[in-house]
Amino acid sequence: MIDEDLSILREKIQEMLPDSNLKEISDVIWEETKRRLKSKNCYVAFVDPENKDSVGISFSHLTPECQMYAEMGEARFKVRKDGSYGGLLGYSLDTGESLYVHNVAEHPAAHGIPQGHEPVDQFLSVPVKFNNEILGQIVVGNPEKDYNNHDLEIAENIAEIYGMVLKELLYKK
Structure with a gap:
């Protein structure tokens, strides 16, 4: 059911790939993730292939600085010297695990x-x-109802689609 439901999103993203930039596609991922997980906030980021920083490209504005980051086109979180990101925001990047x-x-x-x-x-x-x-x-927060395993599965499936985009646009050798 989830795969069928996300097939439309997958097709839309694949159609966008030849002519759209990463920001345009990330905005679609951001909007769809918020909508499908009924969440007030969302953060969509890529790992910079050059220096491994976590770069938020599409995100909800949760701080006064977020407007400035939006105008800059990114919210960059530097990778630590030990290669980790730290904190709850960095948890999935540090462990490779999904969580709610x-x-x-x-x-x-x-x-x-x-x-x-x-x-x-x-x-x-x-x-x-x-x-x-x-x-x-991909991170979401402040949902209308408690997150559950079904929500995690939806987010993981959206992340799979976004992974294809990042590979194509940033990591293609």
């Missing part, structure tokens, strides 16, 4: 949110992979 959390503050990877950041009561994150290589992540 109903109480963000209680997750061991959580280390708080920046001053001025809108509260996030629930959080779902999936790594974006192609052939088991992590190329990005």
